[in-house]
Amino acid sequence: MKKLFKFFLIFLGVVVIIILAAIIYINSSFPNIELQKDFKAELTESNIARGDYLVNSVSGCFHCHSTVDFTKFSGKIVEDAKGKGGRLYPEEGGFPGTFYSSNITPHHLKDWTDAEIYRAFTSGVSKDGHALFPLMPYSTYKYLTVEDAKAIIAYLRTINPIEADYPKSEFNFPFSLIMKTIPSNPEPIEKSMLTNKLEYGKYLVNIGACEDCHTQMDGGNKVEGMSFAGGFEIPMETGGACRAANITPDLETGIGSWSKEMFIKRFKFYENNDSLDVKHGEVNSEMPWSIYSRMTEEDLGSIYDYLRTVTPVKNKVSHFKP
Ligand code: HEC
Numbered sequence: 001m002k003k004l005f006k007f008f009l010i011f012l013g014v015v016v017i018i019i020l021a022a023i024i025y026i027n028s029s030f031p032n033i034e035l036q037k038d039f040k041a042e043l044t045e046s047n048i049a050r051g052d053y054l055v056n057s058v059s060g061c062f063h064c065h066s067t068v069d070f071t072k073f074s075g076k077i078v079e080d081a082k083g084k085g086g087r088l089y090p091e092e093g094g095f096p097g098t099f100y101s102s103n104i105t106p107h108h109l110k111d112w113t114d115a116e117i118y119r120a121f122t123s124g125v126s127k128d129g130h131a132l133f134p135l136m137p138y139s140t141y142k143y144l145t146v147e148d149a150k151a152i153i154a155y156l157r158t159i160n161p162i163e164a165d166y167p168k169s170e171f172n173f174p175f176s177l178i179m180k181t182i183p184s185n186p187e188p189i190e191k192s193m194l195t196n197k198l199e200y201g202k203y204l205v206n207i208g209a210c211e212d213c214h215t216q217m218d219g220g221n222k223v224e225g226m227s228f229a230g231g232f233e234i235p236m237e238t239g240g241a242c243r244a245a246n247i248t249p250d251l252e253t254g255i256g257s258w259s260k261e262m263f264i265k266r267f268k269f270y271e272n273n274d275s276l277d278v279k280h281g282e283v284n285s286e287m288p289w290s291i292y293s294r295m296t297e298e299d300l301g302s303i304y305d306y307l308r309t310v311t312p313v314k315n316k317v318s319h320f321k322p
Pocket residue numbers: 055059060061062063064065099100101102103104117120121125126127131132133135136137141152169209
């Protein structure tokens with residue numbers, strides 16, 4: 001009996017040492033994303049214009065990096081707070097810590113090199129080397145073409161600097177450790193690939209981070225076989241919660257019966273209706289419709305064409321929970 005106990009103690013000791021070694025290893029070696037020191041974003045007119053389009057119509061950076069008024073349907077970005085950051089994601093909201101979206105105006109980024117900004121939004125590593133919380137969609141922005149990534153940086157250099165700073169983000173153990181292993185190197189798509197309409201649609205869906213909301217997550221991973229099938233629940237400031245829709249081509253529970261025209265119209269409706277009032281407890285949505293509504297009809301059409309090709313999944317979702 002005594003022998004068995006001794007053996008057990010030794011075994012336990014070895015396990016503790018292995019765990020401690022793993023913690024020290026991850027803590028000191030991750031994230032290990034190299035800075036592409038020569039990365040330069042030229043401040044040309046065409047870069048700035050393309051960046052403006054991507055930030056304000058496709059990638060929705062300001063939906064998270066601004067003050068957003070959720071007394072309006074789908075949230076209205078407060079005009080003079082663009083890029084200011086400061087949206088709070090608290091532990092009480094179900095997050096593994098408490099953090100703010102960062103200020104991405106030149107007030108905060110002026111001392112960052114283009115390479116540092118590129119690494120932050122495509123790999124999830126901040127200027128000082130710490131890993132960013134994956135709510136920041138770097139794992140989809142990593143597919144941005146080099147040209148588009150440069151355009152985004154060029155545009156961000158031109159927006160109004162807004163003086164605002166926030167407390168350092170805090171994450172609980174063990175997520176604080178796991179988080180360090182999530183950043184990965186960018187995998188830029190070749191621009192020449194995007195002459196194919198379907199590929200371009202897929203690209204827009206990626207850099208528009210559609211899947212981030214429209215696929216259910218389990219412990220930080222997408223639920224297998226449920227791509228674009230909706231159901232992901234997001235609590236709303238105006239009360240209740242919204243649930244992302246099933247946007248697979250399933251006829252009954254998805255958008256299989258929608259024509260391309262209907263799809264484009266649904267988005268374009270919000271272009272001139274981005275300030276619809278929502279009272280407490282009424283239906284509201286986290287989907288940034290007013291941002292996406294500014295996409296060209298051609299780009300929305302490409303998104304539609306691509307979504308027709310994803311696997312249809314039967315999953316009935318009610319879009320609002322009172
Ligand atoms: C879904 C919300 C969301 C979207 C969309 C989003 N971000 Fe972020 N971003 C965040 C959050 C939250 C943080 C802070 C994460 C943390 O502190 O760990 C962040 C951090 C950053 C940082 C790092 C700043 C620093 O000081 O470390 C940069 C740069 C950035 N985002 C740029 C962008 C750009 C450019 C886009 C659009 C192409 C974008 N973000 C879209 C939520 C978002």
